[in-house]
Amino acid sequence: MDFDKSKYKAWTWKHPYILHWMINPGLAFNELVLGQKVPKITLIEKSNKPLTEKSFIPCPHCGTIHSGLKWAYPNKTAFGNWFGLYCDHCNKIIPCIWNLTSLVILVVTFPIWIWFKNSWKEKWLAKQKQKFSQPLNLQPPVYNWWYMGLSFAFVFLVIDSILKFRDFTWKGFLIDIPGSLFTAFLFVLMMKWMIGKQMRKSSKDDAQRTI
Ligand SMILES: [Zn+2]
DSSP states (O other): OOOOTTTEEEEOTTSHHHHHHHHOTTHHHIIIIIOOOOBSOEEEESSSSOHHHHEEEEOTTTOOEEEGGGGSGGGTOSSOOTTOEEOTTTSOEEOBOOOHHHHHHHHHTHHHHTTTHHHHHHHHHHHHHHHHTSOOOOSOOOOOHHHHHHHHHHHHHHHHHHHTGGGOOHHHHHHHHHHHHHHHHHHHHHHHHHHHHHHHHHHHHHHHHHO
16 A cells, blocks of 8 residues: 655564564463454654554555554554554544464354354444444543553453462462552653653653754
């Protein structure tokens, strides 16, 4: 598809992020259960903005270049994209790549789902139309560190309990809480540092450009 090559660079299946999406078997869960999808082409604006703000998704049917933030969490559109990404400009589906494990699962279970596919797709399309008719939030995400830290601690605690399910006791669970909170604190510090570094770099480059 045609796009302004001086303004964007394209990520296709050859890009390491997208290759990872195809190869990592764990991501079949994200794709088949959560409905998280990666488009065949993502355009990255040549600027120093954070990645979420400079990612664009082109629709090959109508040529509209959508902000990637359209499919972000605040719009409740990051998940549930089982049939692909819905273009709210031409009502068609932006093609996505497949995780290889998902493909194998789909081939094996083909005799089960093939009977329901068309009616599911129709219902899904009607739902997308309704979802995308609401005003969409295209603002860059605001980081809520408390929320991020506490949810990290919770997930860490649950995974830790599942891993030692044979020896699980409520007393042990309570003892693990401070450790999980501390790990979450380190995680938030690391994230703050990484995002802060990216922002400092971007404002430094902006300053250099204006000189
Ligand atoms: Zn379109």
